[in-house]
Amino acid sequence: MLPLAGSLLGTEWLHGQSQSISNTVLEPGARNFFKELGLRTFINAAGTYTSMTGSLMHKEVTSAISYGATEYVNLDELHDKVGERIAELLGCEYATVSSGAFGAMTIGVAGVMAGMDNKKVEQLPDVTGLKHEVIVQESHNIGYTHALINAGAKIINVKNTRELEKAINNKTAMLWFLNASTEIGSIKHEEFVALGKKHGIPTFIDCAADVPPVENLFKFTKLGFDLVCFSGGKGIRGPQSAGLLLGKRKYIEAARLHTPPRGATIGRGMKVNKEEVLGMLVALELYLQRDHAKEWKMWEAQIKLISDSAKSVKGVETEIHVPPHANHVPSLKVRWDQNIIKMTASEARNKLKNGHPSIETVGSEKEIGITTWMMEPGQERQVASRLKEVLSNA
Numbered sequence: 485m486l487p488l489a490g491s492l493l494g495t496e497w498l499h500g501q502s503q504s505i506s507n508t509v510l511e512p513g514a515r516n517f518f519k520e521l522g523l524r525t526f527i528n529a530a531g532t533y534t535s536m537t538g539s540l541m542h543k544e545v546t547s548a549i550s551y552g553a554t555e556y557v558n559l560d561e562l563h564d565k566v567g568e569r570i571a572e573l574l575g576c577e578y579a580t581v582s583s584g585a586f587g588a589m590t591i592g593v594a595g596v597m598a599g600m601d602n603k604k605v606e607q608l609p610d611v612t613g614l615k616h617e618v619i620v621q622e623s624h625n626i627g628y629t630h631a632l633i634n635a636g637a638k639i640i641n642v643k644n645t646r647e648l649e650k651a652i653n654n655k656t657a658m659l660w661f662l663n664a665s666t667e668i669g670s671i672k673h674e675e676f677v678a679l680g681k682k683h684g685i686p687t688f689i690d691c692a693a694d695v696p697p698v699e700n701l702f703k704f705t706k707l708g709f710d711l712v713c714f715s716g717g718k719g720i721r722g723p724q725s726a727g728l729l730l731g732k733r734k735y736i737e738a739a740r741l742h743t744p745p746r747g748a749t750i751g752r753g754m755k756v757n758k759e760e761v762l763g764m765l766v767a768l769e770l771y772l773q774r775d776h777a778k779e780w781k782m783w784e785a786q787i788k789l790i791s792d793s794a795k796s797v798k799g800v801e802t803e804i805h806v807p808p809h810a811n812h813v814p815s816l817k818v819r820w821d822q823n824i825i826k827m828t829a830s831e832a833r834n835k836l837k838n839g840h841p842s843i844e845t846v847g848s849e850k851e852i853g854i855t856t857w858m859m860e861p862g863q864e865r866q867v868a869s870r871l872k873e874v875l876s877n878a
């Protein structure tokens with residue numbers, strides 16, 4: 485299968501920027517590892533999901549990873565230099581490449597709790613004598629706070645500003661915000677940061693799935709959050725096992741004390757070696773250089789194509805939407821009158837998954853959810869025609 489053939493918007497997408505993943509097309513004689521292993525590969529119409537192995541890396545990124553595998557360097561010196569370079573690119577005080585956004589949260593809060601005291605560093609996750617309470621809005625506590633608990637932190641849930649201020653005491657270490665929950669939490673960014681400053685408590689925002697828009701890479705450190713994290717393997721399309729921790733130098737230097745090569749630490753298992761460090765840096769450079777407006781137009785056109793194709797089947801209804809925070813990309817919901825098309829959405833999703841090519845989507849019993857941002861150019865046409873076929877044949 486040549487996914488690049490017949491791109492919706494013509495070949496400018498293939499040549500104008502590093503949009504196509506030429507390494508998905510096997511060189512003659514190359515090993516097809518997934519086939520050897522008996523694994524199903526698929527068109528990703530779902531989005532950036534860890535279970536689906538995240539995103540695909542551009543050739544420049546995989547080249548950087550291959551390069552990294554060919555020489556030795558000092559691990560700390562590498563992290564120092566790349567941290568400086570990323571901070572320069574993103575206009576923040578300091579940065580480090582972490583083991584995903586989740587790893588960034590664990591070492592970030594560990595840095596806040598233990599500071600630069602090596603004894604305290606080795607003491608974690610035992611928090612005896614340390615400030616270790618992290619205040620979180622209840623609506624923001626959807627599971628990722630486990631990254632903080634891993635370091636020994638205790639989560640204190642609050643509903644609003646009054647409860648937050650009441651919860652602050654001499655054990656409070658940090659205030660944590662989940663950007664994806666911005667709409668449903670009563671305290672918004674500016675007020676949250678102001679509360680942290682008022683009480684002298686550092687603030688951390690989880691922005692794991694929050695590019696696009698690219699501006700978010702700059703926005704939250706400027707807004708005054710002390711620490712900000714992003715996933716490396718979502719919108720930035722770096723290594724899925726990497727991430728970014730951005731913000732105040734004093735906290736990031738403290739966070740680094742929990743990472744390899746240091747051994748007696750909670751972060752020893754969150755190693756980020758040279759391959760991922762270089763891959764992350766190059767993915768970020770590429771992401772910053774990309775023509776984001778053009779890419780957005782392409783996604784809109786792809787979503788419209790799939791929507792129109794689905795709607796051409798009698799009884800089908802579609803909705804095009806853009807989530808306000810996290811996975812902020814043109815997205816499609818496909819629903820139908822199940823009296824006319826006698827199939828649940830789960831059944832249709834299974835047909836798409838088990839067909840040729842295999843197509844992964846998200847959804848429920850009532851609707852199919854589709855995004856195109858993790859597809860290769862041209863795959864939107866395959867998805868459009870398969871979806872129509874599945875719905876017509878029900």
Ligand SMILES: *Cc1c(COP(=O)(O)O)cnc(C)c1O
Nearest residue numbers: 584585586587628692693715727
């Ligand atoms: C994906 C995600 C994480 C975990 O990020 P990794 O990079 O996979 O470690 C954390 N928080 C949110 C909101 C996420 O979407």
